[in-house]
Amino acid sequence: MNTITTVRELRQLLDEERKAGRRIGLVPTMGALHAGHLSLVRRCVSENDVCVASVFVNPTQFNDPHDLETYPRTPERDAAMLAEAGCRYVFMPSVDEMYPETDTRVFNLGTVATVMEGAFRPGHFNGVAQIVSKLFAAVEPDRAYFGEKDFQQIAIIRAMVRELGLRVEIVPCPIVREADGLALSSRNARLTPEGRQVAPAIYRTLTESRALVDTKTPDEVKAWVTERLNAVGGLRVEYYEIVDSTTLQPIHAWADSPEPRGCIAVYCGEVRLIDNISYK
Template sequence: MKTVRTAKELREAVGAVKADGRSVGFVPTMGALHAGHVSLIERARADNDVVVVSVFVNPTQFNNPDDLRTYPRTEEADSEKLQAAGVDIAFFPSVEEIYPEPDTRVFELGPVAEVMEGAMRPGHFNGVAQVVSRLFRMVQPDRAYFGEKDFQQISVIRRMVEIEGFDIEIVACPIKREADGLALSSRNVRLTPGQRAVAPAIHRILAESVDGASGRSVDEVKRAVTDAINAVDGMEVEYYEIVNPADMQPIAEWSEAEGGAVGCVTVYMGDVRLIDNIKYPA
C-alpha cells in the first residue's frame, strides 16, 4: 500500500495508474474505520483494478463544533485496516492540503438537501459537496463508493456530480450491521456500555415497522416508530421521516413512492447522534 499525504503525491500515484489504462475505485472516509468501510473497499476491489481510500475529517460539514472536536481520529489503526483490506493508495491529507484557501462555494443542491439532515444540520451537505468534489478532482476515479447508512447523502452526492459534470459512477452499498442489528458507525465507539446494549433497538423497531406497515397509513407508522424509540430509556428521536427515495421528499401516502419508500431516522443517545434507515416494499 502506498501512503500519500499531499495532493501532488496523490495525483502522481493515480496518474501512473491511469496511464496504464487501469480503472480506479475510490472510497472517501472520515476514518475511525470499521467493517462497514471495509465492505465498501471490498466492493471497490471487485469492480476496479486499483483502490484509493481517503481518510479526512472534513471540518466544513460539521455544523456543531463539539461534534467535530469529539469525532474519533485513529490514523494508525486506520492505516493497518487499509493495508489488511488490500488498498493500493491511502490518502491522509491535512486540512491545509484539502483547503489551501477557504472554500466559499455554495452548491445549489435542491430539494434532496433541504429535508432531514439538511434541515437539522444547516450547511452540512454543502460541506459534503465541497470536500467530495475536491477529492473527486484529485483522484479522478471511475467509480466512488458510499454506504447506504448515509442514505440522503448519496442523493446529495449524485446531485453534486450532476452539477459539476463529473464522469464518475456513484455506487451505493448496503448497510453493514453488527450481529445484533446496530448499523456500524464510527460514532458507535462513543456509546457507553449501557447505551451500546440498548442501541440495537433502533433497527429492531424499524424492522418491526415494516412488518406492521400493511393496512396502516404513513403517519401511523411514523408515529408508532417515533413513540417506540422514544420509549427506550436514553433514546430521543430527532426526526423520523418516510420518504420517496427518488427525491428524498417526505410522503403522505405509500403510493407516492412507486418503488417503495425509505424510512430515515436520527436518534440521540446522550450526545451521540445515530442514524439508520429501512426500506418499505412497494
C-alpha cells in the same frame, strides 16, 4: 500500499496508473474505520484495478464544533486495516492541504438537501459536496463507493456530480450491521455501555414497523416508531421521515412512492445515530 499526504503526489501516481489503462475506484472515509468501511474497500478492490481510500475528517461538514472535536481519529489503525483489505493508496491529507484557502463554494443541491439531515444540520451537505468534489478532482475516479447508512448523502453526492458534470459512477453499498442489528458507525465507539445496550432498539423498531404497512398510513407508522423509541430510556428521536427513495420528499400514502424508505436520526445519550430501512 502507499500512504500519501499531498494532492500533487496523489495526482502524479494516479496519472501513471491511468496511462497504464487501469481503472481507479475511490472510497472516501473520515477514518475510525470499521467493518462497514472495509466492505466498501473490498468491493472497490474487486471492481477496479486500483483502490484509493481517503481518510480525512472534514471540518466544513460539521455544524457542531463539539462533534468535530470528539469525532474518533485512529490513523495508524486505519492504515493497517486498509492495507489488509487490499487498498493500493491511502490519502491522508491535512486540513491545510485540502483547504489552503477558505472554500466559499455554495452548491445547488436541490430539494434533496432541504429535508431530514439538511433541515437539522444546516450547511452539512454543502460541506460534504465541498470535500467530495475536491477528492473527485484529486483522484478522478471511475467509480466511488458510499455506504447506504448515509442514504441521504448518496442523493446529495449524485446531485453534486450532476451539477459539476463529473464522469464518475456512484456505487451505493448495503448497510453493514452488528449481530444485534445496530448499524456500524464510527460514532458507535462513543456510546456508553448503557447506550450500546439500548441502541439496537432503533433497527429493531424499524424492522417491526414494516408489519404495519398494510394497516397504517406512512404518517401513522412515523408516529408509532417515534413513540416506541422515545419510550426507551436513553433514546430520543430527532426525526423520523418516510420518504420516496429518489426525491427524499415525505410521502403520506404508500402509493405515493414505488420505493418508500424510512430515515431516522436518534440521540443515544449524547451520540447521534442515523439509520434507514426500505418499506418496499
